[in-house]
Amino acid sequence: MLKEEIEQIKAEIAGLKACSQKEAEEWRVRLLGKKGEITQLFEEFRTVAPELKKEFGRTLNELKQTAMAKIAELKAATEDSGAQDGPKQDLSMPGDPKDLGSRHPVSIVRQEIVEIFRKFGYDVAEGPEIEDDYHVFEALNFPANHPARDMQDTFFVSAGHLNPILLRTHTSSIQVRTMETVKPPIRVICPGRVFRNEAISARAHCIFHQVEGLYIDEKVTFADLKQAILLFAREMFGADAKIRMRPSYFPFTEPSSEVDVSCNICHGKGCNVCKGTGWLEILGCGMVDPNVLKASGIDPQKYSGFAFGMGIERIAMLKWQVNDLRHYFENDLRFLREFSTAVEV
Numbered sequence: 320m321l322k323e324e325i326e327q328i329k330a331e332i333a334g335l336k337a338c339s340q341k342e343a344e345e346w347r348v349r350l351l352g353k354k355g356e357i358t359q360l361f362e363e364f365r366t367v368a369p370e371l372k373k374e375f376g377r378t379l380n381e382l383k384q385t386a387m388a389k390i391a392e393l394k395a396a397t398e399d400s401g402a403q404d405g406p407k408q409d410l411s412m413p414g415d416p417k418d419l420g421s422r423h424p425v426s427i428v429r430q431e432i433v434e435i436f437r438k439f440g441y442d443v444a445e446g447p448e449i450e451d452d453y454h455v456f457e458a459l460n461f462p463a464n465h466p467a468r469d470m471q472d473t474f475f476v477s478a479g480h481l482n483p484i485l486l487r488t489h490t491s492s493i494q495v496r497t498m499e500t501v502k503p504p505i506r507v508i509c510p511g512r513v514f515r516n517e518a519i520s521a522r523a524h525c526i527f528h529q530v531e532g533l534y535i536d537e538k539v540t541f542a543d544l545k546q547a548i549l550l551f552a553r554e555m556f557g558a559d560a561k562i563r564m565r566p567s568y569f570p571f572t573e574p575s576s577e578v579d580v581s582c583n584i585c586h587g588k589g590c591n592v593c594k595g596t597g598w599l600e601i602l603g604c605g606m607v608d609p610n611v612l613k614a615s616g617i618d619p620q621k622y623s624g625f626a627f628g629m630g631i632e633r634i635a636m637l638k639w640q641v642n643d644l645r646h647y648f649e650n651d652l653r654f655l656r657e658f659s660t661a662v663e664v
């Protein structure tokens with residue numbers, strides 16, 4: 320009798336079909352559940368005569384294995400066919416809104432500066448933030464006792480040996496790397512993050528961003544430098560922007576100059592942004608010192624060039640009249656969202 324039941328269930332299993340997870344589960348309960356058909360047979364098995372127990376035991380176990388395998392197979396087969404179950408999701412539900420970010424004001428201004436110089440035919444060059452003393456100072460004609468080489472201005476990664484490893488204090492190091500590898504004519508701008516060991520205040524930070532530029536060719540003069548800066552200022556601050564150059568000093572340029580742009584708020588009349596002067600300082604520049612050309616294998620008899628460098632945060636502060644540099648690093652969403660409409664797609 321038990322045998323017949325086993326055969327019957329076997330046939331039932333062989334013919335099993337299910338078209339959904341739910342049906343497969345129903346079959347599992349029906350066969351293997353607490354009161355399932357196979358479970359019942361195990362109950363009945365207790366009453367089987369001892370000499371038959373061995374054979375029936377084996378058959379019963381086989382039946383249970385077959386049933387379990389079949390159910391697993393049915394479940395696997397119906398797993399992904401959710402469509403047969405009817406749609407699981409209500410497609411008419413409104414989606415989860417995604418919080419979109421906006422570009423950081425420093426990125427926006429960097430992009431703007433890069434685009435302006437691209438129009439003038441400059442390529443973009445990048446370089447390592449962790450640099451060596453040679454590319455940041457030595458090749459740029461910094462005298463051995465220059466304060467920028469001091470622990471007070473520079474973050475050293477490993478000091479003490481001949482060519483210490485440090486965090487670059489300006490992106491002029493990229494210009495050196497470019498001169499080492501590219502033959503003139505060279506026209507590059509070098510945007511990047513720089514590090515200086517300075518106390519953090521409204522006007523200074525230990526991390527900021529620069530765009531520096533380098534132009535080397537035959538017969539490049541100070542007039543070319545002045546023209547390039549003037550065109551940049553007009554693109555950046557408006558067609559009526561004026562510039563003025565003040566003599567300055569950088570170890571790697573001779574002569575050197577600092578450049579002011581006419582105040583874009585009061586148009587030169589004097590206001591509290593330009594502190595009544597009508598002018599705002601925007602960058603440093605100069606003619607590349609012949610020693611610098613020589614150090615990187617460029618013949619100063621044949622070639623000359625100019626270089627310039629500006630702080631991106633400074634330009635951004637002037638553009639949007641932000642009065643505290645620290646805003647750019649705190650990532651306060653209320654501040655960053657002010658620029659969300661400034662993204663050009």
Ligand code: PHE
Binds near residue numbers: 489491569572605628
């Ligand atoms: N490297 C200078 C700085 O970081 C800027 C500069 C670049 C000045 C090129 C002149 C020429 O302050």
